[in-house]
Amino acid sequence: MRGILVRSLLDTGLSFEDAHAMATTVRNELSGTKVITSEELQQRVSLMLKDVVDKEALEQYCLPSAAPSRIQVNSRNGTTSAFSRGQHALYLQAAGMKEEKAESTTETIYTHLITFGVSCISTNELACLTYLYLLQEVGKKSAKRYLVWLEFKRSNRPLVLLIGGTAAAGKSTIATEAAHLLDIVRIQSTDMLREVMRMMVPERLLPVLHTSSFDAWKTLPLQDKNDRDSEQLVADGYQSQAELLAVPCEAILQRAVEESVSVILEGVHVHPSLLNIASDNSETINVYVMMAVLKSKQLKSRLLGRGDDVPQRRAERYLNSLDSIWSLQSYLLSEADRYDVPIITTSDKEKALQQVIQQVNVEVAKHFNGTPLQLFGPVVEELDQKPWHEIVPLLRC
DSSP states (O other), X not given: OHHHXXXXXXXXXXXXXXXXXXXHHHHHHTTTOOOOOHHHHHHHHHHHHTTTSOHHXXXXXXXXXXXXXXXXXXXXXXXXXXXXXXXXXXXHHHTTOOHHHHHHHHHHHHHHHHHTTOOEEEHHHHHHXXXXXXXXXXXXXXXXXXXXXXXXHHHTOOEEEEEEOOTTSSHHHHHHHHHHHHTOOOEEEHHHXXXXXXXXXXXXXXXXGGSOTXXXXXXXXXXXXXXXXXXHHHHHHHHHHHHHHHHHHHHHXXXXXXHTOOEEXXXXXXXXTHHHHHTTSTXXXXXXXXXXXXXXXXXXXXXXXXXHHOTTSOHHHHHHTHHHHHHHHHHHHHHHHHTTOOEEEOSSHHHHHHHHHHHHHHHHHTTOOOOHHHHHOTHHHHHXXXXXXXXXXXXXX
């Protein structure tokens, strides 16, 4: 591990920057090497150190040393677990940091902990160290977002994320990715709710329920369909179906509130009006985003892709209704404007996901202040005056 090598090099008198650079060079040189003994590695590094440090320091490096095999993290509820760089980086991403920056931040903090022989650390100490690193090395805004997210997570208040959009807008993909980043285990699709309702209510009693949202207008009991505006017909059919789905959607949201569990509700039937239902409880953090594909050619391409990726979802049926799907999206976007909810284009999946996370952070920031003193206690004011890496040696168990 590079962190362990850095620690050994620091013992020879090298600065952290030089030790880190040398360890990185060694790692790069060994790229592709499947096996190397500790003796061979030591000889390689000794040759590099020969012209850099004095003889006594070189001899010190060659002495056997021990480093922690893992870092134990003690949580606030008394449980312990190994430090997970993956989970730490995801936490930073949930606080609004881009993936690459989050991973490099985690790697730097982890390397310092290993380097200075920290074998155990509390979640509060780790959070405080992360905050100070962000404040001193990344920026005040990133540090503030991290504190706000930390306070929200400690509050145990449920987050309700509503993701709307028409067919092939990328709702399910974004919902899955967002759930992974935000550590939300409950995702509910309105398509599944509609399928359950179809099993309970036969088509002859409620035909509007047994068709696609963009074709629901065909089941409306209207005599003059040919004389009506086609876009308004699509909107009317969708509204009729969405009103039926609003009942189970409301049940999902109420159950999440009762159990104080975060949930993502996604689907074409997630109408902005559901925000009014979700807002009935002051304890929930409610976020609504509307997914959109703003180019008809791209939407057509995605519908074609459905036939390749999931044969059961035949693309032909969607392509034959492309005009209706496009009309439905226009209606949904106008509804999003009317309810003042953000519209996120999904031409770039990573960018769209980042915008969803940013919207979550904006809403969370309306409810939490993220005050260092409140989260970490008076000790943070003393630590704030020191460079973050000088605090690491104080965390030895």
